[in-house]
Amino acid sequence: MNCIDCNFKSSATKFLSKGEIEELSHNCAHVEFKKGEKIFKESSFSSNIIYLKSGLVKVHILGPKNEQITKITKASAFLGLPTTFNEKVNKYSATALENCKVCFIDLEVFKHFIYKNGVFAYQIITELCKNEIDSFFRCLNRTQKQITGRVADALLFFYHDIYDDKEFILPLTREEFGNYIDTTRESVSRIINDFQKEGIIKIKNKKIKILKEERLINISEKG
DNA sequence: GCATTAACCACAG
DNA sequence: CTGTGGTTAATGC
Incomplete structure (x- = not known):
């Protein structure tokens, strides 16, 4: 070598x-x-x-x-x-x-x-x-934002810093996602589904597509 | 008080 | 491993 x-x-x-x-x-x-x-x-x-x-x-x-x-x-x-x-x-x-x-x-x-x-x-x-x-x-971010903001942060992180693509496969289980942003798997599930209902993201199991980046940034900044 | 937020528990695909 | 529903505790109008 x-x-x-x-x-x-x-x-x-x-x-x-x-x-x-x-x-x-x-x-x-x-x-x-x-x-x-x-x-x-x-x-x-x-x-x-x-x-x-x-x-x-x-x-x-x-x-x-x-x-x-x-x-x-x-x-x-x-x-x-x-x-x-x-x-x-x-x-x-x-x-x-x-x-x-x-x-x-x-x-x-x-x-x-x-x-x-x-x-x-x-x-x-x-x-x-x-x-x-x-x-x-x-x-x-972990201490001052509430969970919605932290989930938005994490999604933007994967988009901007890791995959550079609005569509990606989440490399974590819901449980790990929770451990990453300091919450439970249940909360992650709920918020991700809420985002989908509002048309901010599209999600199928681990496959995520960011539809409204602006909204995510907004949620992330608001905390 | 009443509403919101989020954790915990349990059960079902 | 996930999603959902009910419950509960804490916090903020």
Whole structure:
């Protein structure tokens, strides 16, 4: 496996020197996961940085009551920075929502790049900052919007950030959808059906088509 | 009080 | 796994 020819390089990896790419090649394992498989597991040992090359993933933590879906990430992205960088044990799990291609990068080698290559480090920091801002907004939305607004948010998220298409297959069960936006599967069902009755979306099982984006944005903003 | 919101429970496809 | 209906608790006019 040679990383030079990889078509899925992260914005950071593009700034590695020839020698560094070579070093990466020798310390990186490519693995494929099928939909539904766990990529890494909370409270298990890990000494790798995990990079998602293609596919879609849910990141989740087991809470006292149920599984909380922290975020949904599509490629390309680093999955296990905060969980591995200064920790021996994973603080959360990641599960494939679609078939995924993933690279496991040796932590020591990765750290070495950070020490030696400033531009590489800068790119990593940029990604981390973006993640933090995203999580701030998700926190805000979760706590200050009511469920209708959160469902609208999530639908717009899938449209804008994940599929870039008004019609898509929801990669989550109703239960997971609930865990993602902090509510119950029943509420998700009801609100999605209400949206359909009002002609805002069209839904058949997991297949969703957004008909009135304006209305969704409006609902999302109103909370 | 009365209405709204949302969780919980139960039952049925 | 989903959808629906009834019930209940909390919150807001």
